[in-house]
Each structure stands twice: as structure tokens, then as C-alpha cells.
Amino acid sequence: MQQSPLINELQQTLDKRIMFLDGAMGTVIQNYKLSEADFRGERFLDHPMDLKGNNDLLVLTRPDIIKEIHKNYLLAGSDIIESNTFSANIISQKDYGLEHLVEELNIAAVKLAKEACNEVMQEYPERKCYVAGSIGPTNVTLSISPDVNNPAYRSHSFAQLKAVYYQQAKALINAGADLLLPETSFDTLNMKACLAAIGQVEAETNTKYPLIISVTITDLSGRTLSGQTIEAFWYSIAHSKPLAVGINCALGAKDMAPYIAALAKVSDYFISCYPNAGLPNPLAPTGYDETPEMTAEYIYDIAKHNSLNLIGGCCGTTPEHIAAIVAKTKDITPHTPSLATSATFLSGLEPLLIDNSQNPQFYMVGERSNVAGSPKFARLIREGNFSEALEIAKQQVENGANVIDINFDDGMLDAVECMTKFLNLVASEPEISRVPIMIDSSKFEVIEAGLQCIQGKGIVNSISLKGGEEEFLRQARVIQNYGAAVVVMAFDEQGQAASKEDKVAIAKRAYKLLTEEIDFNPADIIFDVNILTVATGIEEHNSYGINFIEAVREIKQCCPRALTSGGVSNLSFSFRGNNIVREAMHAVFLYHAIKAGFDMAIVNAGMLSIYDEIDKPLRDACERVILNLDDKATEDLLDLAEQYKGQTNTIEQVDAWRGWELEERISHALIKGIETHIVEDTALALEKYGTPLNVIEQPLMDGMKIVGQLFGEGKMFLPQVVKSARVMKRAVAYLEPFMEAIAAEQQTSQAKPVVIMATVKGDVHDIGKNIVALVLRCNGYDVVDLGVMVSCQKIIDAAREHNAAFIGMSGLITPSLDEMIYNVQQFEEQGFTIPVLIGGATTSKLHTAVKIMQHYSSPVVHVNDASLVAEVCSKLLNPLSYDSYVAEVRAQYAKLRDDHYTMQRKVELPSYAEALAKKFTSDWTTLEIAQPQQLGVHKLKLELAEIAEYIDWSPLFWAWGFKGMFPKIMDNKDYGRECLKIYNDAKKMLGEIIRKQLFTPQAVVGWWQAQSHNDDVYLYNPDGSPLETLCFLRQQNDKAINYSLADYIAPRDSGRMDCLGAFVVTMEHVEKLAQHYEAQDDDYHAI
Structure with missing residues (x-):
């Protein structure tokens, strides 16, 4: 496909300076005080429906006004003006009975805008002006049901909305629009339909056109109307490779600032921003409360951080606003887009970034929403009980699944209908839809039906070379156009790969085809090289486990940026009915596969054993089978499995640990995630240890330290850690009233120092943070816990509101580290001198010293143990110890930094040829x-x-x-x-x-x-x-x-x-x- 020369022209300009869009069309039209007669003109005098308010129609009935508005914006400094076509589509025009005029409206609108540009360029030959074809979101939504009583219902399908957008996009291009601007997106699935329509026009004309995509953040929650964060939105539409992406409408520039900053951090394209003129104000001349000078000042505050390339205005802005914005910001250096990430990014309502090249982590795909894998799910779907089936998906997310696999492949089901209905219902459940969706089917029509129902960036499971290269690439192109990642199975024309060599060969062939033939993003390729059943008694099956592990190891080397995945339950199918053995096999397999580079497994997230907790004889036997260490491995595991089959449901076996020492029982409950007796044991611990704080800092924290250690060694997975945290919370909840009573007794009239605590944006985990908060409360601090997924601005606002003595930031996942760096940069810019405490599973003293501390001139301290936090705060609060303690921390962290840089210092090595x-x-x-x-x-x-x-x-x-x-x-x-x-x-x-x-x-x-x-x-x-x-x-x-x-x-x-x-x-x-x-x-x- 050829590229429009305008793309390069605009890129070169945007690299050099900020370009300016126009402002609101509707606001300025209102100032003309037009009547129904103006909208009707001569042509529509006898039209049976009222036409006032149909601003798009004015390109036919009052073209003089529309052209005048365009020229006024150009003379105010706009480089790009939008065609008056925001609602020039079949759906919106149907409300006026004018759907037959869509093509004419778009062509006339572009013609008027082009005339205005030409006249201004003739008057000012040094200027270059452009027309952007405006495409509004329509008044329907594909992600939300218009019927509150039927959440699965949609008034329009993806295909219908795509056809609507296609007609408008084609008309705009044919009329000569320089670029396209789908804007004010409140539902990302609508936007994906629009992008698919534009893609169809581009395919038909064999030309890639300049494209600016603009989303609307509905309110200060930082999400679209359909629930996505700004990062999730970008991940969902990044496949369109736009000229720029940005935010418009709903918010003024002041409130839009943190979301522009967040978008600039994740997008590798130019950034646009055209906010409203503040909040609606019916008493103001424009209907909004900001004067041109105010809007310009707020936009300047964003632009001065070099985070913008295109600036304009939305509702309430006028040519005067644009003139003020241009005067204030025209000399600011434009934003330099960040380098494209090599990571895999997915999204539901929230983003999921998989960057295993830098910080390897393991990801779980919940397998229970699958009619082939869950008898209960299959029964509920056959009965039409979709609401209860949703609970199974929800439980998988609660148990720690990062992605949800959904499959309806059953001869007795209409899989297309089931997939569509279920995914529409999932969209109405934020607890489920916050994670990405894996659409799983052997029928491609089912896959495409699923892709038309998810607003996030999901995964297709799967395609293969079984039908030959032509069909493989055809399916891959379709998936690529929807912006999804893809699972590629190790199948080819000869069948399923079993040996390591065949698995690797198929993966390399598929990788080459995808990346070289159709430019498929390698980070969106996920290889499933067949986890096959071991211990079947058939000798050639003995090496299936180790073949998979070694194939993964090699694929990670020869297919850069690609991920690996697989369905783990296949491994243990020989032992169905014996869950103890099956779960042990899965844990042992994952332990070794992850070390080889295995990225993502389809598993039951709530049913995983802990590697170190498996009986050693069973663990050793599983290891021998999976790694194919000797000829008797299968026979010995089969013999051993008989013993466990007899133990599965005996109460004596299950409750044997109840006879252990109190501390051992508490640790066991935490490690295993058993909530049943934790309150009872915590009460006994309170009697033994005397105070709630002693119980938290000794037996409870001792158990959680073991959990942390096992997690760090890859012997526990996040779902298990989440279960452990639930047990901890129950124990702490029991102790809370006792702690509050102690705190009340010790209370004085003196104000307590306030600690603001938050799990940073992008992280939904609060493991450990709640414990730290309780320890601090017990030590006389007032803790304001902002919860999880907390934006930087919210932390700043809370710190000011409560006159905070400390800010505590927590994070469990790797992206949290980058968010912490960004946050302290903002604290520094705001002039904060509040000490910052860093904690959480992924944090470390070294990372704090090397990456965080340098961005903040006030103290930053890593606190890796809840029992130490009160001591740290005490030293920082006491004027007598503050200076010496801060100096001690800084000296310690400086040494860590120096040692790190010494180790990292690169030595110029001779080439291998020189060494040889x-x-x-x-x-x-x-x-x-x-x-x-x-x-x-x-x-x-x-x-x-x-x-x-x-x-x-x-x-x-x-x-x-x-x-x-x-x-x-x-x-x-x-x-x-x-x-x-x-x-x-x-x-x-x-x-x-x-x-x-x-x-x-x-x-x-x-x-x-x-x-x-x-x-x-x-x-x-x-x-x-x-x-x-x-x-x-x-x-x-x-x-x-x-x-x-x-x-x-x-x-x-x-x-x-x-x-x-x-x-x-x-x-x-x-x-x-x-x-x-x-x-x-x-x-x-x-x-």
C-alpha cells in the first residue's frame, strides 16, 4: 500500500513545531442565532421534520456562514480546520429524515473548507492549510446496551456501524479531505469499527491516509464512557498507526492535563489536545466558563512539558480562543514521540503490558469460560443461564487470571450467537472486562464475531498453517485489521508438531511469514507449540513435556519479541479425576517451563499448587516424568498416583495441619490461601503475643515473608499470592477493632501526622499496603488510603488536602516502577518536600536508589518490611534525627548507585573474530x-x-x-x-x-x-x-x-x-x- 505524500509532509512539520487545529463549530454557529428557516433554506422548505440543530445541513443551506467560520479560524492561526461533518452519517441524519444526503453533505463540507483554505493561502502564500474530515462517534454505542433490562442487546452490530463509517469516510476522501479525524470517541468499539471502515477505503484506493484519532475522557475518573483508561484505549487502537492520537471534549485543559501526560508516555505517535473552554456555564457568552486567555494559560501548562504536537479547541472555544492559544504556545518545542516499545500490550478496560525482555513475569489465562474445559460452564450455556456463567469468568479474574479465554466450540451450540451474547454481557461486567479477552475457537467465523464485540485489544486463539500459507495469511490479515494479538499453533500441512525440532521449525516458518509478508507486529505473535499429554504408557509420549520446554527455550531465541503460551491441563490428562497429581504436575511443569521462557499459560487460575509445598516424593516423580529423566518415570508416577487417589477426600488428610503449632498453622494458612480457621488462630495468637501489633509483626508477617520468597523464586504465582493476601486481610480485619481501641486510649489532643498511601496507577493490587497502613495507625499515624489504580494527580490533591507528613507508594507489578518514577517527578515539579516511602513486591532498595531517588530532592526511602515503617517515619518526623537519618539513607543509596553503575559500565570488547x-x-x-x-x-x-x-x-x-x-x-x-x-x-x-x-x-x-x-x-x-x-x-x-x-x-x-x-x-x-x-x-x- 502506498503512503499519501501528506503523511510525510505533516510529520516533518510536526517534528519542527506545534500545529494548530480549529475550535468549536457548534459554539460559533450558536452565536449567529439561526432560525429554523436558516436550516431549511429554499431546498427544504417543505421537509416534514424540524431541521433546526442539524448543523451539518448548513453546508447546503447557509454555506456562507460555515465558510466564514472556517476562514476566521484560519486567520486566528489554525493550520488544520475540520469539515463541518461531525454528524454527517446515516445514523445521525436519520433523526432528521435526511439519511439520503450523507454523501452530498460530506462532499459539500469538504469543498467549503478547501475553498476557505485556498483563499487564505492565496492571501498569505507562506502558509499551508489543511482540511481534516471530521467523523463523529454517532449516537449509538457498541459496548453498552441501550436497554438496561437486557445488557446483551445492541441496537447496531459492528458490521452495520462499520458500513455507516465507510460511507462517510469514502465520501470525505473522494471530496479531497487532506486527512481524517475520527473524534470524540466515547466507546472504543465504535472507534474500532470506524478504523476498520477507513482501512477498507485505504485498501480499495491502495493508499494510507493521514489519520488523527481523538478520544473523550468522560470525567475525572480518567476513563471513557465505556470504561477504558487512556492507556487501554491507546493499546486498543494503536494498530491503525495514526499520524497523531489525542483527547478532546468533556474536560477543560486543566483537568485534561494528567491524561495527556499518560497518553504521551505510552504512545509512540504525535499527541493532540483540543479541550473544552472549561466547564459548561449557561450565563457565559459561549456557554462555557473560560475566557480565551484562561484556556490558553491552561494549555500552555500542558505544552510547556513538550508533550503536545497539535493543539485546538472543542466546545466553548472560538477563533479568539485559538488566537490566544497560538500566541501563547507557538514557540514551545513540540513533543518528541517515545520510541516504539518492543513489549506486547493488550487491554480490556485496563491495560496489560507484557515486557518479558526486561522484567520476565508469568501470565495466567483463565480457562474455565470454555465449554470444552469446564463441564459446569458448558451446562450453564446449554441451559441458557448466561448470568451464572459470567460468575465463572468473574471468579477466574478474582483468582488472578490476567486474561480470560472464552470458547463455545460445541456441535450443539450456535457458537457465533453464544460468543456474541456472552461478550456483550462481559462488556457490562467491569470486574471481568477489565482484563483482556482471548477469543478461542477453531471456526474463524466465531473468532471474527468475537473480535467485533470487544473494545479492548484481545488475543485470537488460534490460527495455524494446517490449511496452508495462503489461508494462514488471510486469517492473520483479518486479525491484524482488528488490532488483536494471535496465538499460532504448532500445526502445519503435515499435522501437529510433537518433537522439539518440528515445533521450532513451524514457529520459525510462521514467524517469517507473518513478519515479512504482512508486517505483523512480532510482539503480537504468541506461539502455542502444543503441551501434549505425558505418562500415557506410550513410549514416544514420554518426551512431550521436555520437548515443549526446550522448544520454548529455542523459540524465545529465534523469534524475537514473540511470546509463548499453551494449555497446561492437557499435560496431565492421563490422571483426570486425580486432582492432587494433576495440580502437582502442572506446578512442576510451570516451574521448569517458566525458567525456559514460557510467558503465558491457559490454566484454572484458582487451582495451582505451590511448587515447594508438593510432597517431595510426588514432586520428584512429576519431575522425572515431565523432564523424561528415566524409563521408569511413568510407571513410578502411576503407582504413586494410586496412593493420592485414596487420599483426595479424607478429612484426616485435609485437616492434619490443624494439629501443628500455632505459628505453623498461621503460616500454612497464608501460604495455602486457606481462610477457614484464620480468625480462630489469630484470636489465639492475640492471647499469646499480647498486642495486635505483635501478632501482625510476628506470626502473620513471618508467613507473608515466606509467601514473598516463594513468589520471588517462581514457586508461587500471582493468583496464589492474591489468595494469601485475602487470608491476611481476614486476620487483620479481626485485629482492627483491638487496634482501634488501643489507639483511642492513647489519643491526645495533638494532631496526628498524616500518611497518604496509594497503589500507583496501573496496578490493582494492595497486597501489603493495608498491613503497612494498620501498623502506622497502631503507632499513632492518621492514614489516608487512596486504594488501587491511583493517579498521580489524586495523590497530589490528597497530600495537599490533608497536609500530609508522608506519601507512601506501593506496587506489585513491574509497570508500577515507571509510574513511581513519574510520580516523584511530578512531586518535585509541584515543589513538594514531603518524604516519600516506596514499597511493594517489585520494588527494591536498588531500584529506589538508581531510578527514583534522583528525581526528588526530598527524602525517598524504600521500606521493604511493614514492621520497619513506623521506625522510618519516626526518624523522619523527629527534628533531632531527621538530618542524620536522611544523610545516612542518601549515603547508603549513593553507594548502591555507584556499585550498580560500576557493574554496568560497559567494557569495549574485541569482536569474536579478533579474539579468535x-x-x-x-x-x-x-x-x-x-x-x-x-x-x-x-x-x-x-x-x-x-x-x-x-x-x-x-x-x-x-x-x-x-x-x-x-x-x-x-x-x-x-x-x-x-x-x-x-x-x-x-x-x-x-x-x-x-x-x-x-x-x-x-x-x-x-x-x-x-x-x-x-x-x-x-x-x-x-x-x-x-x-x-x-x-x-x-x-x-x-x-x-x-x-x-x-x-x-x-x-x-x-x-x-x-x-x-x-x-x-x-x-x-x-x-x-x-x-x-x-x-x-x-x-x-x-x-
Whole structure:
């Protein structure tokens, strides 16, 4: 497709300076005090319906007025004027009985605007003026039902609205509009229909036209009327690759400012802004309360941060407003769009950014809204009970699913009708629709029906090469036009890929086709390379688990920016009915797959085991099966599964932990997310520990620290952490009345210091923040908890309103870190001196020191433990300790920064070719090559007494913290005597080990014929046939020689055969003896 030359022309201008749009059309028309007769003119004298208010009709009946308004805006400084076509579409004109005039209205409107531009350019030859074809949102909405009693109902379909937009867009282009401006978008699904229509016009004309997209933020909630945040909106429409994106209408510039800033942060295109002239005011001449000077000042406050490229006005603005805006902002440097992100971005009502190249995280796709995967969901859909089926989807989100998979593939269902109805209902449930949707079907017509119902950026599951390349690319283009991401299955014309090699080959082929043939965004490609069932008893199935894991590892390397996904429940299908074993298999599989780069799994988000909590025999057995470690793995797991089948529903097994110590019970409940007995156990803890604060800071926080550790190690997933947090909240809720009573007793007339606490914008988690708030309240602070998804402006307003002593910001997900940086920048700009406390799972002292602290001149302290927050606040409040504590924190953070930058400092490395040229060389023509007595692998018989003579005792002393080498360490004047005692005790123990043969030494050694080539060593069987290739690293530095281990093996081109040796040693039963001593509380001998 060719690109309109105007795109490049406008881009060049926008790079250099801010360009100006016009202001309101309707506001200025009102000032003409037109009558019904003006709207009718001669042509519509006998029209049966009232026409007053149909401003678009004036291009036919009062073209003089419309042209005059256009010229006035151009003379005020507008570079781009909008055609008077905001409502020139079939739907809007039907209200006046003029739907047959749509094409004529659009052509006449563009013609008038072009005439005005030409006249001004003739008068001022140095100027260049443009006409933007205005496309309004219509008065229908695809995401919201017009019938409150029937939330699934829509007055228009996506296809119908697309046809409406197509007619208008085509007329505007044919009439000569320089660019298109779909504006005042209150429903993103409407906008997607409009963009699809424009895409159709572009395809028919083989031309990409300049496009400015403008959305309306309905109120100070920061969302569109249909519920999306500004970031979610952008992610939903970014596929259209506009010239610019921006915000107009509903708000004045002052209130619009934070949303413009948020949009500029995420969009990699130019930014536009044309606000209302403040709030409606019927007593003001324009109907709005801002004078031209006021509007110009507020817009200047946005533009001075270099965050705008296009500025204009909406309701209430006039040519005088535009003139004032131009005078105030024309010399400001324009916004430089941020670089395009390499991350995957999705959206529901809220954004989901997946940036696993920088901060790998694992994402869950809830699988239960699937008629094939959930018998209950299937039954409810067949019964027509969609409202209860919605509860299943809602539960998946509550349990931590990041995306919801929806599937209606069933021979007895009308899948298109079910998908449409269910997704329309989902749109009415913000608890569900806040996350992205995965539309799952094997029928492409169902997929397309689903895409026409979601306003966010979803995922299609799935397409494949099964039907050949032509059909694969056709389907991919359709998905691309809707702006969705796509799951690509590892299928081709030969069938399903099972081996690692086939999985990788299909992924590479599909990736190449998508990225090179149709320019599909690689970050929107998600490979599902088939998680297949293991432990079936069929030998070729044994490697299915490890094949998937290794395929993922390779795909992440050879398909940059693409993600990987898969349905985990397939893995354990052999054990259906045995949930304990199935959940254990899933947890073990995910633990290893995530380490290989697995990004996203379709799972039941509420039914995941914790890796470390699985019985060790079961975990080991699952590991052997999934990693295919030995031939007996399947047989052993089947045997073991029988034991668990018998235990599944026994009360004794489920409640055995109730007999544990109190602290162990509390930890277990937190880790497992069991709410049943937590209030009872918290009450007992209160009796034991005396105060609510002690209970929180000791047994409860001890349990949550374990949760945090397991989460950090990848052994727990976010849904499980969310369940843990619920248990914690219940415990804390029980303690709250006791804490409030204590606080009331301690209350004095002195005002309490106020702490503003918030989970930053983009993050819906409050794990830990509530606990910190309670700890602070117990210590005499007044806490204002703003909740989750809190904008920077809301924090600033609250801090001012409450005269805050501290601001506490929390975040659990990686994007929160960037939001914290932005927030402290704004605090600094506002002149705040309030100390800022940083906390949450993704935060760290290092990140605070390196990334956050430098943007704020007042104290910023990372507090990683709720029990420490009161102490930190106390030191910052006390004038006697403030200076010294701040200096101490800054010195500590400065050292962290310096150490970090030292580690990060890049060293200029020579190229690999240069390093290879400096390899270590030998004279292989004369060098004697020693030969082993015998090639092959040999097991050695070893005696403990014999190998004891070779023990290096130095590490023993190091383990006890003593520095030095054996035997000189025993002469040390400070601790030599203690070392001698340790040595004698160790020798005594060693004697007992040898005498009783408590340990069993094992060793194998192998020798193979070998030759090298560059950094690789080739091994050969005794008969000379190839055995294996070992790949070694080579030093890359500025030294004279850059070594590789391969340099010490005779090169292949020397004509000589060398040998390579390897060995493995182990000492069995050491752990058993250590556990014996530990059981006797004898840590000394255990070490």
C-alpha cells in the first residue's frame, strides 16, 4: 500500500513545531442565532421534520456562514480546520429524515473548507492549510446496551456501524479531505469499527491516509464512557498507526492535563489536545466558563512539558480562543514521540503490558469460560443461564487470571450467537472486562464475531498453517485489521508438531511469514507449540513435556519479541479425576517451563499448587516424568498416583495441619490461601503475643515473608499470592477493632501526622499496603488510603488536602516502577518536600536508589518490611534525627548507585573474530600427546580411608567464618585454637565415618578421542565415528592471548587425534547423617 505524500509532509512539520487545529463549530454557529428557516433554506422548505440543530445541513443551506467560520479560524492561526461533518452519517441524519444526503453533505463540507483554505493561502502564500474530515462517534454505542433490562442487546452490530463509517469516510476522501479525524470517541468499539471502515477505503484506493484519532475522557475518573483508561484505549487502537492520537471534549485543559501526560508516555505517535473552554456555564457568552486567555494559560501548562504536537479547541472555544492559544504556545518545542516499545500490550478496560525482555513475569489465562474445559460452564450455556456463567469468568479474574479465554466450540451450540451474547454481557461486567479477552475457537467465523464485540485489544486463539500459507495469511490479515494479538499453533500441512525440532521449525516458518509478508507486529505473535499429554504408557509420549520446554527455550531465541503460551491441563490428562497429581504436575511443569521462557499459560487460575509445598516424593516423580529423566518415570508416577487417589477426600488428610503449632498453622494458612480457621488462630495468637501489633509483626508477617520468597523464586504465582493476601486481610480485619481501641486510649489532643498511601496507577493490587497502613495507625499515624489504580494527580490533591507528613507508594507489578518514577517527578515539579516511602513486591532498595531517588530532592526511602515503617517515619518526623537519618539513607543509596553503575559500565570488547585471531596456539607437529590406558567410561572403586588423605580442610574453616588456609590457619593468634578444636572434632567424626562406612564414595571417569576446531571439540567413538560436539566459550579481552578450553585439544587440521577426559564424583548418605544430627538439635555436628 502506498503512503499519501501528506503523511510525510505533516510529520516533518510536526517534528519542527506545534500545529494548530480549529475550535468549536457548534459554539460559533450558536452565536449567529439561526432560525429554523436558516436550516431549511429554499431546498427544504417543505421537509416534514424540524431541521433546526442539524448543523451539518448548513453546508447546503447557509454555506456562507460555515465558510466564514472556517476562514476566521484560519486567520486566528489554525493550520488544520475540520469539515463541518461531525454528524454527517446515516445514523445521525436519520433523526432528521435526511439519511439520503450523507454523501452530498460530506462532499459539500469538504469543498467549503478547501475553498476557505485556498483563499487564505492565496492571501498569505507562506502558509499551508489543511482540511481534516471530521467523523463523529454517532449516537449509538457498541459496548453498552441501550436497554438496561437486557445488557446483551445492541441496537447496531459492528458490521452495520462499520458500513455507516465507510460511507462517510469514502465520501470525505473522494471530496479531497487532506486527512481524517475520527473524534470524540466515547466507546472504543465504535472507534474500532470506524478504523476498520477507513482501512477498507485505504485498501480499495491502495493508499494510507493521514489519520488523527481523538478520544473523550468522560470525567475525572480518567476513563471513557465505556470504561477504558487512556492507556487501554491507546493499546486498543494503536494498530491503525495514526499520524497523531489525542483527547478532546468533556474536560477543560486543566483537568485534561494528567491524561495527556499518560497518553504521551505510552504512545509512540504525535499527541493532540483540543479541550473544552472549561466547564459548561449557561450565563457565559459561549456557554462555557473560560475566557480565551484562561484556556490558553491552561494549555500552555500542558505544552510547556513538550508533550503536545497539535493543539485546538472543542466546545466553548472560538477563533479568539485559538488566537490566544497560538500566541501563547507557538514557540514551545513540540513533543518528541517515545520510541516504539518492543513489549506486547493488550487491554480490556485496563491495560496489560507484557515486557518479558526486561522484567520476565508469568501470565495466567483463565480457562474455565470454555465449554470444552469446564463441564459446569458448558451446562450453564446449554441451559441458557448466561448470568451464572459470567460468575465463572468473574471468579477466574478474582483468582488472578490476567486474561480470560472464552470458547463455545460445541456441535450443539450456535457458537457465533453464544460468543456474541456472552461478550456483550462481559462488556457490562467491569470486574471481568477489565482484563483482556482471548477469543478461542477453531471456526474463524466465531473468532471474527468475537473480535467485533470487544473494545479492548484481545488475543485470537488460534490460527495455524494446517490449511496452508495462503489461508494462514488471510486469517492473520483479518486479525491484524482488528488490532488483536494471535496465538499460532504448532500445526502445519503435515499435522501437529510433537518433537522439539518440528515445533521450532513451524514457529520459525510462521514467524517469517507473518513478519515479512504482512508486517505483523512480532510482539503480537504468541506461539502455542502444543503441551501434549505425558505418562500415557506410550513410549514416544514420554518426551512431550521436555520437548515443549526446550522448544520454548529455542523459540524465545529465534523469534524475537514473540511470546509463548499453551494449555497446561492437557499435560496431565492421563490422571483426570486425580486432582492432587494433576495440580502437582502442572506446578512442576510451570516451574521448569517458566525458567525456559514460557510467558503465558491457559490454566484454572484458582487451582495451582505451590511448587515447594508438593510432597517431595510426588514432586520428584512429576519431575522425572515431565523432564523424561528415566524409563521408569511413568510407571513410578502411576503407582504413586494410586496412593493420592485414596487420599483426595479424607478429612484426616485435609485437616492434619490443624494439629501443628500455632505459628505453623498461621503460616500454612497464608501460604495455602486457606481462610477457614484464620480468625480462630489469630484470636489465639492475640492471647499469646499480647498486642495486635505483635501478632501482625510476628506470626502473620513471618508467613507473608515466606509467601514473598516463594513468589520471588517462581514457586508461587500471582493468583496464589492474591489468595494469601485475602487470608491476611481476614486476620487483620479481626485485629482492627483491638487496634482501634488501643489507639483511642492513647489519643491526645495533638494532631496526628498524616500518611497518604496509594497503589500507583496501573496496578490493582494492595497486597501489603493495608498491613503497612494498620501498623502506622497502631503507632499513632492518621492514614489516608487512596486504594488501587491511583493517579498521580489524586495523590497530589490528597497530600495537599490533608497536609500530609508522608506519601507512601506501593506496587506489585513491574509497570508500577515507571509510574513511581513519574510520580516523584511530578512531586518535585509541584515543589513538594514531603518524604516519600516506596514499597511493594517489585520494588527494591536498588531500584529506589538508581531510578527514583534522583528525581526528588526530598527524602525517598524504600521500606521493604511493614514492621520497619513506623521506625522510618519516626526518624523522619523527629527534628533531632531527621538530618542524620536522611544523610545516612542518601549515603547508603549513593553507594548502591555507584556499585550498580560500576557493574554496568560497559567494557569495549574485541569482536569474536579478533579474539579468535588471538587464540592460544601450540606446535602440534612436535607436541607429545599423552594417551589414556583405556578409552570409554569406567566406574572407579574407591575406599573412604584412601580418599580421606586428599581432603582439603580449608573450606571447613571458611564455613565457620574463619579466613586462611590449612594448616597455617591453626597458627592464627586470634582463632587458631578454635580452628584446631574444629579440626580435631572433624577428624574424630571422619574416623567414625570410615570405621562404620557411613558414606559411599562414587566416581566415574571417561576418556574419548577428540579434535578441536576454533571453540568446538569433536568427540569420537573408539571406532572413529562422531559421538558429540562440545561448545566452549572464548575470552574476549584486550590481552595478548584470548583463551578457550578448545585450544588445548589438537586441531582437526593438524591431522592428529587427541583425547579428552571427564569425571563425575559424589558422596552418598552425607545428607542423611546431617539430618540425624539436626534431629537431635546438634547443629554443630550437622555442619
